[in-house]
Amino acid sequence: MADGNGLMTKDQARAEAYSLPLEKLNPARPELFQADAMWPYFERLRAEDPVHYTEEHEFGPYWSITRYNDIMAIDTDHVRFSSDFMKGGITIGGGQANMDPLPMFIAMDPPKHDVQRKAVSPGVAPPALAAMAPEIRERAGAILDGLPIGEEFDWVDLVSKELTAMTLATLFDAPQADRRKITYWSDVVTCIPAPGALVETLEQKMAIFGEYHAYFTGLWNQKVNAPPAGDLISMLAHNPATRNMEPREYFGNVVLLTVGGNDTTRNTISGSILALNQNPDQYQKLRDNPDLIPSMVSETIRWQTPLAHMRRTATEDVEFQGKTIRKGDKVVMWYVSGNRDETVIERPNDYIIDRERPRQHISFGFGIHRCVGNRLAELQLTIIWEEILKRFPEVRVTGEPKRSFSTFVKGYETLPVVIPARN
Numbered sequence: 001m002a003d004g005n006g007l008m009t010k011d012q013a014r015a016e017a018y019s020l021p022l023e024k025l026n027p028a029r030p031e032l033f034q035a036d037a038m039w040p041y042f043e044r045l046r047a048e049d050p051v052h053y054t055e056e057h058e059f060g061p062y063w064s065i066t067r068y069n070d071i072m073a074i075d076t077d078h079v080r081f082s083s084d085f086m087k088g089g090i091t092i093g094g095g096q097a098n099m100d101p102l103p104m105f106i107a108m109d110p111p112k113h114d115v116q117r118k119a120v121s122p123g124v125a126p127p128a129l130a131a132m133a134p135e136i137r138e139r140a141g142a143i144l145d146g147l148p149i150g151e152e153f154d155w156v157d158l159v160s161k162e163l164t165a166m167t168l169a170t171l172f173d174a175p176q177a178d179r180r181k182i183t184y185w186s187d188v189v190t191c192i193p194a195p196g197a198l199v200e201t202l203e204q205k206m207a208i209f210g211e212y213h214a215y216f217t218g219l220w221n222q223k224v225n226a227p228p229a230g231d232l233i234s235m236l237a238h239n240p241a242t243r244n245m246e247p248r249e250y251f252g253n254v255v256l257l258t259v260g261g262n263d264t265t266r267n268t269i270s271g272s273i274l275a276l277n278q279n280p281d282q283y284q285k286l287r288d289n290p291d292l293i294p295s296m297v298s299e300t301i302r303w304q305t306p307l308a309h310m311r312r313t314a315t316e317d318v319e320f321q322g323k324t325i326r327k328g329d330k331v332v333m334w335y336v337s338g339n340r341d342e343t344v345i346e347r348p349n350d351y352i353i354d355r356e357r358p359r360q361h362i363s364f365g366f367g368i369h370r371c372v373g374n375r376l377a378e379l380q381l382t383i384i385w386e387e388i389l390k391r392f393p394e395v396r397v398t399g400e401p402k403r404s405f406s407t408f409v410k411g412y413e414t415l416p417v418v419i420p421a422r423n
Helices: 010-019 030-034 039-048 068-075 112-124 126-145 155-172 176-190 202-224 232-238 247-278 280-288 290-304 374-391
Strands: 051-054 062-065 309-314 318-320 323-325 330-334 412-414 416-418
Touching: 010 039, 051 323, 062 068, 068 309, 068 318, 068 330, 112 126, 112 232, 126 155, 126 374, 155 176, 155 232, 155 247, 155 374, 155 412, 176 202, 176 247, 202 232, 202 247, 232 247, 247 280, 247 290, 247 374, 247 412, 280 290, 280 374, 290 374
Parallel strands: 062 330
Antiparallel strands: 051 062, 309 330, 318 323
């Protein structure tokens, strides 16, 4: 039985996950993630076949790595497991959802990866974050003070998108008036074209990419002809390692920085509201002790896992946990599964905001490709919750979220909430 929205039910998913022959298990199905019904598939794979080969998939055969320590081993072995876009890149589909892979530093191997990452790292380093924090706090306060009280509204649109859009525009030194264009383009990047989706055809997606490319080409032209500044575009335009990059390579890095700066933080902000509502004892614990906010932020990043997977390609035959991964094979590290690994994390399916080791999660990856903006994500989450608790005893979820139709971005399209009026 499907639920009222036509999505697979949790019971239906569990029955299917445990009745199919093991070799037929294919967790890389966006409809499972949209229904939040993928958990039993990963549960079974972790228990019975943690290095699992799926032979039949629309994007070709692939290996699923589902345990925490195995994911870490693959993620930190960039020599035998490549991110290079020419070998297929970082997503199971090989491109940006039905497109040819773009060159970007997360989809490169050393040494090119290292110099391009280093070019933008100062923009999200501790001194830059310390300088940005007051502005983020001011914006967060203004967003929250503008929310309707006692009326249902969409938290994703009015809060999560808005704060991350403002921060992204600042990182790029783009006009704040254009902030929603940037988040729209980010959503288009990861959208799988389908009837009724944000983009319905690949042709429509390519046309939007043309606008996106033109906009950031304009920003580059402004920055390259101006003195060096502290924004990411200026850093790319003036760094000796990146100032002569090919236009396609520059655009690929813009796409990476846009999606990385938008989707992960935005969906974790929304996820924190949902998680605390689903666990009212933890919400009360947070209200009673706001000093738990940093721990709650880390627990939410684990619980949410805003990017469900990263993909690598084997550069040679590798014997791994009793399996032979062949040169050229696609290897998918399921962060969403590693964060629920019972052998590493105690009570992994529970949301516990005062865990002993709240930063023990795999959401940011490991090794050379560990998320460059992870501290900025944590900063925004910390600030928004400090400001929420100053203002509202409760933000109440009033209905089911609409989740993303994606096996890559684990996020929310909408989340209906109400802030109850004070008596």
